[in-house]
Amino acid sequence: MKITKAALITLISDALDAEDQITGESSMDSIPEWDSLGHLSVLTSLDQATDGKASEISELGESSSVDMIFNILKNENLIDES
Amino acid sequence: MKVKFEEISYHFGSKQENLALLKSVNPDWDIDKILSTTGINNRYCSGDTETALDLAVEAGNKLNGQLDDIDLLIFVTQSPDYILPTTACIAQDRLGLSKHIAAFDINLGCSGYVYALSVVGSLMETNQASRALILCADTYTKYISIHDRTSRPLFSDAGSATIITKSEGNINLGPFIYGTDGSGADSLVVRNSASKIESDKTSDFYMNGAEVLLFTMSSVPRGVRQLLDKASMSIDDVDYFLFHQASKVVMSNIATKLNLDDKKFLTNYQDHGNTVSCTIPILLKQKIDAGIVKRGDKLMMFGFGVGLSYGACLIDY
Numbered sequence: 365m366k367i368t369k370a371a372l373i374t375l376i377s378d379a380l381d382a383e384d385q386i387t388g389e390s391s392m393d394s395i396p397e398w399d400s401l402g403h404l405s406v407l408t409s410l411d412q413a414t415d416g417k418a419s420e421i422s423e424l425g426e427s428s429s430v431d432m433i434f435n436i437l438k439n440e441n442l443i444d445e446s
Numbered sequence: 447m448k449v450k451f452e453e454i455s456y457h458f459g460s461k462q463e464n465l466a467l468l469k470s471v472n473p474d475w476d477i478d479k480i481l482s483t484t485g486i487n488n489r490y491c492s493g494d495t496e497t498a499l500d501l502a503v504e505a506g507n508k509l510n511g512q513l514d515d516i517d518l519l520i521f522v523t524q525s526p527d528y529i530l531p532t533t534a535c536i537a538q539d540r541l542g543l544s545k546h547i548a549a550f551d552i553n554l555g556c557s558g559y560v561y562a563l564s565v566v567g568s569l570m571e572t573n574q575a576s577r578a579l580i581l582c583a584d585t586y587t588k589y590i591s592i593h594d595r596t597s598r599p600l601f602s603d604a605g606s607a608t609i610i611t612k613s614e615g616n617i618n619l620g621p622f623i624y625g626t627d628g629s630g631a632d633s634l635v636v637r638n639s640a641s642k643i644e645s646d647k648t649s650d651f652y653m654n655g656a657e658v659l660l661f662t663m664s665s666v667p668r669g670v671r672q673l674l675d676k677a678s679m680s681i682d683d684v685d686y687f688l689f690h691q692a693s694k695v696v697m698s699n700i701a702t703k704l705n706l707d708d709k710k711f712l713t714n715y716q717d718h719g720n721t722v723s724c725t726i727p728i729l730l731k732q733k734i735d736a737g738i739v740k741r742g743d744k745l746m747m748f749g750f751g752v753g754l755s756y757g758a759c760l761i762d763y
Contacts, residue, residue, distance in 0.1 A: 400655055401479055404655055404659055411663055411703075416663075416667070419663035421660075422660055424656075425656035
């Protein structure tokens with residue numbers, strides 16, 4: 365299952381329960397809720413949204429921003445750009 | 447493999463440590479967030495002079511003295527008293543076991559109990575053992591800084607003892623599946639803890655939770671399907687799933703991905719934390735005592751973690 369960038373941003377925002385607005389530039393440095401524990405929530409949500417494909421992508425473990433995640437998923441053909 | 451689980455016992459570290467205590471030491475920690483992710487409030491830590499060997503011996507001494515005919519001792523630990531000698535050899539003496547037995551360690555963490563079962567089953571099937579004692583024990587909290595928010599709220603110290611005897615009839619152990627990915631060794635490591643010196647690195651326990659979670663989310667569901675295929679069984683044929691009790695986020699994810707029934711997917715991490723290789727035997731013992739797991743039940747055990755490593759098996763309890 366592919367997801368759009370807008371859906372990705374919503375997914376990350378929901379997973380983190382973030383107070384600040386999440387954008388493409390948001391990162392672990394700029395969002396207080398996006399710490400190591402928050403990143404686990406992001407990963408589990410991503411995995412559910414991609415029918416289990418995200419858990420096969422080890423690079424996601426080191427991803428630290430929305431843009432990084434977007435590019436990793438794009439390289440794996442999991443982004444809907446329509 | 448025809449074996450029977452005779453008896454299981456366990457013993458926790460002597461010091462309790464809950465989230466309130468951690469909050470008092472780390473005032474900036476968001477305890478509610480930690481609890482919602484880990485699901486763990488209470489844990490056990492070993493005392494300053496209490497080792498994994500001590501915890502295992504205490505567990506062994508709770509086995510109603512049924513140690514006379516043990517002819518195989520396997521000690522699963524990553525917290526040995528010494529690099530040498532082997533912890534199992536010391537345990538043989540401490541428990542007063544016969545000197546005419548095989549005794550050795552298995553250096554694995556959360557997958558270790560399943561690997562020990564595999565070795566026991568294999569040695570029994572080839573008539574090299576008839577009554578085995580598996581000791582599991584670790585004291586990870588000795589390695590983990592009290593300020594490590596990723597790992598300290600997870601791990602507990604404990605020892606367990608399992609007696610397994612060779613059996614006849616329809617009691618089966620197996621099949622097994624195994625998996626290893628050493629490229630993830632850096633994801634869960636205690637550096638400078640043995641021969642390799644890395645003077646630029648800390649000696650504290652380090653876990654990359656995200657990397658370990660990804661390994662678990664990918665390898666466990668795939669391993670479950672592989673094991674069921676190997677046994678020509680469906681997931682509905684399994685009465686209970688006894689998986690390594692890592693944390694809430696891990697357990698919930700596995701259950702969701704495999705669409706497992708809550709009543710079949712047994713847990714106890716909430717009360718004890720992650721006791722490494724002890725989680726599965728402690729869980730089994732508690733669910734037997736609670737009347738949930740009964741003789742004849744088909745069980746699936748699945749251990750996974752440091753290595754990175756996993757192992758799983760099916761058992762007719």
